[in-house]
Amino acid sequence: MRKQTTIDLSISLVLVLAFVALPHFYSNLTILFMMAMYMVLSQGVNLLYGLTGYMPFGYVGFFGAGAYGFSIALQHLHFPIVLALIFGVLFTSLVGVILSPLLRLSGAYFAIGNLATSQVIYGIVANSHLQGITGGGDGVDISQYFNQTASYYVMLAVLLVVMVGIIWVKRSSFGLSLQAMRDDSVSVAMSGVNVVRNRMLVWLASAAIAGLCGAIYAWFISFFYPSSVFDVSIGIFAIVFMLFGGQGTIFGPVIGTIILYGIYNVIGVSTPQYFQLAYGVLIVILVMFLPNGVLSLFKRGRRAHGRVLESRPNF
Amino acid sequence: MDMKNKVLVSVVSAVGLAALVAGCGTVSGASGSNGSSSSNVITIGTLYASTGSYATSSMPEYAGLTFWANQVNAQGGVTLSNGKKEKVKIVSMDDQSNATTATTEYNQLITQDKVNVLVTDFGSVLTAPAVPIAQEHKVVLFDQSGTGSNFFTPTNKYIVLTSLQESTLWADSLAQDLIKNNTKNIAIVYADNDFDGTQNNTVVSQLAKAGIKPMIDESVPTSTSNYTTIVHNIDQKNPGAIIELGYQPNDTAFLQAYKASGVKVPIVFTIFPGQLPAIFESQFGASGLAGVSTYPTPPFINVQNVNYGMNLTQFESAFKSAESSLPGHPTGPINFLDVAGYNTGLIIQHTLESAKSLSQSNLRAAVDTFSGKITTLDGNFQINSEGAQVGEALPTGHFVYQNGKLSMVVDAN
Structure with a gap:
């Protein structure tokens, strides 16, 4: 187990180091930033859905809340960047606490309820009556803090921390309890696990990850409207990348993001019609033949290999 | 997964990441640099939205800009201040009305395609991502119709609103x-x-x-x-x-x-x-x-005393006969956004003709030299010190x- 953890940590470190090196070979920092950001966001979804079974279709609500929490801290509280990022996370966590009754729902009801609440947050932020605080529909201009390079490296640091966190959760008894809760929460509760507390912790951790991503994204672009940071497609992308790679796995969201976001940038931008068709077909194939994601292919291969060894005649 | 598989997945991912990053945006790539043109072609980088909520406004604007480029090239190109004629080439990407995608693509046009001139997509939402990026890279942003007053500040010397008044x-x-x-x-x-x-x-x-x-x-x-x-x-x-x-x-x-x-x-x-x-x-x-x-x-509105580019009658006639060669294949009567795109082209053309060189600071300085002096079919072009359009009254x-x-x-x- 310890050896496995060391390998996982090493791969995570190599991944982040690759991102550190890439700007020296490729100067479009936005693509690299977005790829790292989606990896973190997918891990946030992975934490919630992969380990507890709650599908957050409105995940972008936390992302947008983080972006606005960060901006408010900069513009109105005049915090330095680091404190503003922390404020963004705390603000998102507060939103998470307020929305925690959603956890009483499950399945499709939770997914729809979560989507609806994200739109409610969007509506509140964009409302002209809050213009003095959020900027309302006029958007946010924090361009005096614009620093793409610094925000990129902060995002990489967050990616590393989140990867380490996911590895720890997967290996810990806490993570096992989450997976058990996903399968049968009643039995787990009867075994003495505090189901409500654990669910709440994961919910808040997942919200904080999205909030931190939103805050760094706001810093990265520094000029945005509510529609830019509450764009539902941001949350949907994170979910699809996680599902494609493999839910509940450590590297599934990373693989999913590299493949799908890469494809999106290569062909989705130039020929969106073909891309949407290709994306649609890919997702249908995924759901039908690989419901556990691309990484499950390797597990299948490993099991098949094991069966071959077992059935081999013992001479 | 066992270690062998993990290593395999890591290697495949690393190779995939490198390959994908290398391939990003190359489909519509163009050569050149922000400071000079190459192969006697001046590259004009822009975005358009073929789908989404801004498509109905973005596509006509894009068609108007493309129409201008075709017209200029049919006449042998833009005459630069050194007397040389250079053709223009539109390098475009589809942002699908998505501000996040637009952010990536503006960066692509500046850092990878190294376009000589950067033009925004329609409206403030799709213009906003370009404003800080262009400012950071010191690239003049020809803002077609992003009229948000936040874009125009004394500290930003790299924006010019071409075809509409500032929204205030x-x-x-x-x-x-x-x-x-x-x-x-x-x-x-x-x-x-x-x-x-x-x-x-x-x-x-x-x-x-x-x-x-x-x-x-x-x-x-x-x-x-x-x-x-x-x-x-x-x-x-x-x-x-x-x-x-x-x-x-x-x-x-x-x-x-x-x-x-x-x-x-x-x-x-x-x-x-x-x-x-x-x-x-x-x-x-x-x-x-x-x-x-x-x-x-x-x-x-039929603007009188047009002293630069086609007047409305000439534009209507020429645009209608060029429809089939334009993006989105517009049909029916022309609309304002066709005019706005064409007008942006005219402002770029006059900038290139007036600039001492293709450096971004010279391009921006050139705009000030003719602000208030030219009248196109969109009205009198006049910007204030922050680059906001104050002519072309509605x-x-x-x-x-x-x-x-x-x-x-x-x-x-």
């Missing part, structure tokens, strides 16, 4: 028209975005100076697609005018609700019927637009339907 100025004529007619019981409904919010602020403040307070001044989410309840609520208060400020989908949804409700109000104002009349005519019929007030723009007007024909009567300048 838009509603001046509307407010003056309401004051002149001594309109009572004014109801304003505006979409909560920068473009419409600033216009609302202008109207309200101008009316306040005349001692008029709107009886209703409410915002709605920009995504609002049903105004039925809002229209009925306003009707309860016996309004003298309903001013609806939104993007084209808002205006369509509002007019649909207004027509369906059977409510009759003396003045109904919306923004986009004056810019995209063909779309609204197809939705409501020519007679259905009768009486609707709007901002008339070219071709409803009047108000209303549609008239007579003898089966829709026309425009200008009310206030």
